[in-house]
Amino acid sequence: MTTAEAKLKERVKELTCLYQVSSIIVNSDYDQLETSLEAIVYCLKRAWRFEEATEVLLSVGGYKVKTNDFRHDMVNIKSDIKVFNKVEGQIIVGYPSEKYALSDFLDEEQTLLDNVSLAVGNLLERKQIRDSEAATTRQMERADRLHILGEITAGIAHELNTPLANILGFAELLKDKVKNNENRRDLEKIMDNAIFSREIVKKLLFFACEMPQEMGTVHLNPMVDNVLKLLGPSLQGKKIKLTKSFDNENIELKADTVQLTQVLFNLIMNAIYYSPVGGQIDVKIVEEKKKISIRIADQGKGIDTKNEDKIFEPFFTTKPTGDGSGLGLSVVHGIISSHKGLISHRPNTPKGTIFTVDFPKL
CATH class of the missing domain: 3.30.450.40 (GAF domain)
Known part of the structure; x- marks a missing residue:
C-alpha cells in the first residue's frame, strides 16, 4: 500500500x-x-x-x-x-x-x-x-523603403529626362551637319548611350508607378503563350522543360497589355537565367473567387535569405556585371503595384524559387 x-x-x-x-x-x-x-x-x-x-x-x-x-x-x-x-x-x-x-x-x-x-x-x-x-514589421519596413525609393527614383527620373532629351536632340542635329565618318560614328555612340539611358529612366518610372497606363480587358492565357513563344529559343538553349497549367481557358484581367507582358517576360526570363541546364520551369495560373494568381517556379539556386528584402530595390542584382541592370524585378514590382496587385516569393521544393503574382479579379 x-x-x-x-x-x-x-x-x-x-x-x-x-x-x-x-x-x-x-x-x-x-x-x-x-x-x-x-x-x-x-x-x-x-x-x-x-x-x-x-x-x-x-x-x-x-x-x-x-x-x-x-x-x-x-x-x-x-x-x-x-x-x-x-x-x-x-x-x-x-x-x-x-x-x-x-x-x-x-x-x-x-x-x-x-x-x-x-x-x-x-x-x-x-x-x-x-x-x-x-514578419509584419519586416514587410512594413520594406514597403516604406520601397515607397521612399519610389519617390526619390521618380524625382531623379524626371530630372534626367530633360537633359537626356537635349543630348539626343542636339546629337541628331550635329549628325546631320557633320560629314566626317569618324565624327558621325562618335555622335552615333552618344545617341545610342542616350537612348539606353532613356530606357533606364523609363524603367525607373515603371518602378515608381508613374508610367501612363492603357487599362483594358486582357485575355491572360494567350498572353502567357505569346511570352513563352518569344522565350522559346532561351528555353531550348538550356534544354529546360516547361510545364504550364490554366484553371480554365478564358481567364481575363483588367490590365495594361504592354506592362503585363513585361511582368511575365521579366519573371520567366529570370527563371530561365537562374535555372540549371535541363531544369524545369512551371507556369501556373489559378483563378480564385477574388483574385487571379500567376505562379512561376524554377529549380535554380534560390534566393539567399540575406537578399530576400532587397530583390525589388532598383539596381540590386546578383547577376555578374554586364548581365543585368538590377531593374527587372523593381520594374515588375512597380507595374504590379500600379495594378493593385501583390508579388511574393518563397522557396521551391527541393530547390529554386516560386514567384506568385496576385491580381484582383475584374
Missing part, C-alpha cells in the same frame, strides 16, 4: 516539475526552442514515480526531442499539444512494457502531463505571434 509519505513525495516531484517547466518557458529563447523543449523532457522524466525507468518523447511542429532510451513499444500515457486549438503534436511518457503496466501510472501524472502540454502549446503560440509580428 502506498504510504502518505510516498504520496507526498510524488506530489512534491510533480510540483517541482511544473515550477521548473514554467521557469524554462519564461526564460526560453525563441530562436533556440529545441534546447528548452529538451530541458522540459528531462524535467518530466524526473517527475515520474519510477524515474529510472521513465522515458519521454516530445514531438510538435518541426521539433522532436526525447530521452535516450525511448521506444515506441513502451507502455505509455500521452497528451496532445494544441497550438491555437489545433493539435500540432504530443508528449508521450513511457515505461518498458516488459516490466510495467498501464496501471503503474498515477492519475496525478496524467494531470501533470496535460498541464505541461498546455504550457508547451502556450509557448509555441507566443513564438508564432512573435514570428508573425516580426
Whole structure:
C-alpha cells in the first residue's frame, strides 16, 4: 500500500516539475526552442514515480526531442499539444512494457502531463505571434523603403529626362551637319548611350508607378503563350522543360497589355537565367473567387535569405556585371503595384524559387 509519505513525495516531484517547466518557458529563447523543449523532457522524466525507468518523447511542429532510451513499444500515457486549438503534436511518457503496466501510472501524472502540454502549446503560440509580428514589421519596413525609393527614383527620373532629351536632340542635329565618318560614328555612340539611358529612366518610372497606363480587358492565357513563344529559343538553349497549367481557358484581367507582358517576360526570363541546364520551369495560373494568381517556379539556386528584402530595390542584382541592370524585378514590382496587385516569393521544393503574382479579379 502506498504510504502518505510516498504520496507526498510524488506530489512534491510533480510540483517541482511544473515550477521548473514554467521557469524554462519564461526564460526560453525563441530562436533556440529545441534546447528548452529538451530541458522540459528531462524535467518530466524526473517527475515520474519510477524515474529510472521513465522515458519521454516530445514531438510538435518541426521539433522532436526525447530521452535516450525511448521506444515506441513502451507502455505509455500521452497528451496532445494544441497550438491555437489545433493539435500540432504530443508528449508521450513511457515505461518498458516488459516490466510495467498501464496501471503503474498515477492519475496525478496524467494531470501533470496535460498541464505541461498546455504550457508547451502556450509557448509555441507566443513564438508564432512573435514570428508573425516580426514578419509584419519586416514587410512594413520594406514597403516604406520601397515607397521612399519610389519617390526619390521618380524625382531623379524626371530630372534626367530633360537633359537626356537635349543630348539626343542636339546629337541628331550635329549628325546631320557633320560629314566626317569618324565624327558621325562618335555622335552615333552618344545617341545610342542616350537612348539606353532613356530606357533606364523609363524603367525607373515603371518602378515608381508613374508610367501612363492603357487599362483594358486582357485575355491572360494567350498572353502567357505569346511570352513563352518569344522565350522559346532561351528555353531550348538550356534544354529546360516547361510545364504550364490554366484553371480554365478564358481567364481575363483588367490590365495594361504592354506592362503585363513585361511582368511575365521579366519573371520567366529570370527563371530561365537562374535555372540549371535541363531544369524545369512551371507556369501556373489559378483563378480564385477574388483574385487571379500567376505562379512561376524554377529549380535554380534560390534566393539567399540575406537578399530576400532587397530583390525589388532598383539596381540590386546578383547577376555578374554586364548581365543585368538590377531593374527587372523593381520594374515588375512597380507595374504590379500600379495594378493593385501583390508579388511574393518563397522557396521551391527541393530547390529554386516560386514567384506568385496576385491580381484582383475584374
